[in-house]
Amino acid sequence: EDQVTQSPEALRLQEGESSSLNCSYTVSGLRGLFWYRQDPGKGPEFLFTLYSAGEEKEKERLKATLTKKESFLHITAPKPEDSATYLCAVRNQAGTALIFGKGTTLSVSS
């Protein structure tokens, strides 16, 4: 059964304190791993798609990496505006849906 597990559930950082969020996945044939950001009361906002092990993508202070079993979202020198819930997802076997993890809630204080 396809499954996505994110850790930690919650992470508190000081402004400028870099860290990483983990997404472990179990899927028969990866067809894409997706990272989203979700602010309270809003829908998820697309960040990155990764398709093969070794692939990396960057956007501002965020960098996503992928191995055969997990993905990391690295946050470099975070700012308070990076506070949000970060969601990881994989496409299901049929290609008809995303299977989401429960997310990591990041709080960055100044």
Next chain:
Amino acid sequence: GAGVSQSPSNKVTEKGKDVELRCDPISGHTALYWYRQSLGQGLEFLIYFQGNSAPDKSGLPSDRFSAERTGGSVSTLTIQRTQQEDSAVYLCASSRGRAGGYEQYFGPGTRLTVT
């Protein structure tokens, strides 16, 4: 450009009533998805539409839930005889689909409260 829009943004209904939730996808996106997000739970897939193909309804939790997509664009999710456990945020997403691009873009959601 315009993103995915959903209406209403909030809906409060009494147990046993029927509700309809609407989704307007991004223009040109052929794939449309409905998800449900409950407190403490992840996003749960409900249904998928791709062009004129038969929808994937495998995520619908019961036969009280149904959805349609008219003219390959607007979609309506209907919940009949609502129950308290139906309270959640219902999210709609769209993507370019097979035409190129599986990234799903989400609307703001409809918060449904069943009293």
